[in-house]
Amino acid sequence: MANSMARSFLQVAATEEVASPLRVVQIEGLVILKIIKHCKEFSPALVTGQLLGLDVGSVLEVTNCFPFPTREEDEEIEADGANYQLEMMRCLREVNVDNNTVGWYQSTFLGSYQTVELIETFMNYQENIRRCVCIIYDPSRSNQGVLALKALKLSDSFMELYRTNSFTGEKLREKNLSWVDIFEEIPIKVSNSALISAFMTELESDSPVTQCDYDRLQLSTNPFMERNVEFLIECMDDLSVEQQKFQFYYRSLTRQQAQQQSWLQKRRAENMTRKAAGEEPLPEEDPTNPIFKPLPEPSRLDSYLITNQIANYCNQINGVAGQSFNRLHLMKALHDN
Amino acid sequence: MATTETTVLQFSHSSNTLSAKVHPLVIFNICDCYVRRPDQADRVIGTLLGSVLPDGTVDIRNSYAVPHNEFSDQVALDIDYHHNMLSSHQKVNPKEVIVGWYSTGTGVTGGSALIHEFYSREVANPIHLTVDTGFKNGEGTIKAYISVNLSLGDRQLAAQFQEIPLDLRMVEAERLGFDILKTTSIDKLxxxxxxxxxxxxxxxxxxxxxxxxxxxxxxxxxxxxxxxxxxxxxxxxxxPKLSPAAFDKLMNDNVQDHLLLLYLSSITRTQLSLAEKLNTAAQIL
Known part of the structure; x- marks a missing residue:
């Protein structure tokens, strides 16, 4: 009996090794409030912090978090930051908070978070924690009555490519990876303890209008739109620089191929004459010749990230424009009345 | 000297603290700590962080729990923990200083005076916040007190806890939406x-x-x-009083601006997907 039990436990352990994919991130209301407080207080500076919680099957529970001090480019301070992190974890453990890192959060400005740094941080975290998540909060969008909270992770196929650092066209085609597949957004669930739920029900004001409604019905979205379009244009410039890099690459590639062809023809003609003269033919390849050196293909990572950002800005513009239409028509109806 | 001979009972009422503001995060934090309290403990206490506004209002913005042990008439507070946590918090936000302390439960108990005295040494005029997590009166009472010293000449006799008005700053919670914070679980934002x-x-x-x-x-x-x-x-x-024609013009202009932006963004997106196809599909040989 005990034996079979042990085996079944082993079996369970073995089956659990095959990690079920992460489906939902469950965040406590406390964590959301903490993130918002930290990000808002320091906005427009961008800040980060650590998420603590539990990894339960396909659900990642985020039960607490703590902010990082604003980073400075100094090694001494960096070591200090590591100490701070350990100290904070130790302290939180003493008051029975889950001290299990599950990822980090960061603020962003207008959703411009798709950067190489983010990916690098992700890879760093991923080395230590099998499943980690990044929560992105946008204070600028929250002023419009939207809870701009997003949970992201890198897709597995992208991570594999990133590890081998092979972002050539061929590899990407092989994996069938497009710019949409770099980040995966995970649905967020919010949970609160019964105690908090009771308190909030108690404390909810009777007023029929909330701050959220005021924010949403605000008519002036122009500054927001303007900045969005500005960023969009900047991204377009970046993208065209990337495109030029590729054009340059292709041009030099075709030139090289033409050179190779002409060299090959010359060599063949030479071989023919040698054959006629009864001599050994020369090899048809010459690795020492500089024209056979393969040209390094520029990485497509940057252009992918820029594309991602452009798509993001487009989405935001679409969303805000849609809302503005609603508001305008509402305004018209009110005025007509 | 006349003053030394006549012993006067006096309140040393030095504070001009009118009221306190509490942000919802503090309440959330306290509730969370209470849920996670150690086995035998029947209450949790902790430090309140924030700032004093120019008009004397105390703005309570953050908090952390401090482990403690309570016996019949003495309280052991983990002072090291308190200081560690304080310095950690100050690294992140140096503007937030100690403004007082909190405890769960209703009203003030005997041990409270001792803890209050400790916090008085950390900061002048600390605030004592009580949160009734037990819902003893059937409602979650949140109250703030300050302590007034009752002294006889130079000798301190007792401390009196005086309730002060408390303003719950629910604007942030409203921004988030009560629907999210009220329910125990919500599936989708x-x-x-x-x-x-x-x-x-x-x-x-x-x-x-x-x-x-x-x-x-x-x-x-x-x-x-x-x-x-x-x-x-x-x-x-x-x-604003606008003539219908002016309003229509305003409205139409705005709609057209937005339509233009929409058009621009969709054309960009189309361009992107086209470019992607060309970039990855092109077979180079």
Missing amino acids: PNDLEGMEASMERLLALIDDIYKYVDNVVEGHVEADNTIGRFLADTVASL
Whole structure:
């Protein structure tokens, strides 16, 4: 009996090794409030912090978090930051908070978070924690009555490519990876303890209008739109620089191929004459010749990230424009009345 | 000297603290700590962080729990922990200083005076916040106190806890939406358009209410209230007076601007997907 039990436990352990994919991130209301407080207080500076919680099957529970001090480019301070992190974890453990890192959060400005740094941080975290998540909060969008909270992770196929650092066209085609597949957004669930739920029900004001409604019905979205379009244009410039890099690459590639062809023809003609003269033919390849050196293909990572950002800005513009239409028509109806 | 001979009982009331503001995060934090308290403990205590506003109001913005042990008449506070946590918090936000301490439960107990004395050494005039997590009166009472020293000459006799008005700053919670914070579990965050819809529905309901009220007054069912009437008149007057033609022009201009932006963004997206196909599909040989 005990034996079979042990085996079944082993079996369970073995089956659990095959990690079920992460489906939902469950965040406590406390964590959301903490993130918002930290990000808002320091906005427009961008800040980060650590998420603590539990990894339960396909659900990642985020039960607490703590902010990082604003980073400075100094090694001494960096070591200090590591100490701070350990100290904070130790302290939180003493008051029975889950001290299990599950990822980090960061603020962003207008959703411009798709950067190489983010990916690098992700890879760093991923080395230590099998499943980690990044929560992105946008204070600028929250002023419009939207809870701009997003949970992201890198897709597995992208991570594999990133590890081998092979972002050539061929590899990407092989994996069938497009710019949409770099980040995966995970649905967020919010949970609160019964105690908090009771308190909030108690404390909810009777007023029929909330701050959220005021924010949403605000008519002036122009500054927001303007900045969005500005960023969009900047991204377009970046993208065209990337495109030029590729054009340059292709041009030099075709030139090289033409050179190779002409060299090959010359060599063949030479071989023919040698054959006629009864001599050994020369090899048809010459690795020492500089024209056979393969040209390094520029990485497509940057252009992918820029594309991602452009798509993001487009989405935001679409969303805000849609809302503005609603508001305008509402305004018209009110005025007509 | 006359003053030394006549012993006067006096309140040393040095504070001009009028009220305290509490942010919802603090309440959340306290509740969370209470849920995670150690086995035998029946209450949790902790430090309140924040700042004193120029008008004397104490703004309580953050908090952390401090482990403690309570026996019949003595309290052991983990002072090291308190200092470690404080320095960690100050690294992140140096503007937040100690403003007081909190404890769960109703009212002030004997041990509270001791803890309060400790915090008085950390900061002048600390605030004592109590949160009734047990819902003893059937409601979650949150109260703030300051302590007033009752002294006889130079000798301290006792400390009296005086309740001060407390303002719950729920604006941030409102921004988030009570729906999210009230329920124990919500599956999906509302997106922009859903939120917009909810807001519009609420606005419409409010307008309907006003119509009903005005109609009732006009028909004589309800007695007219001058303050409400004036308020309504002010609200209507606050709409800018525009001629229909000017309004139409304004409206159309705005709609066209947005349409243009929409068009631009969709064309960009189309371009992107096209470029992607070309970039990855092109076979180079």
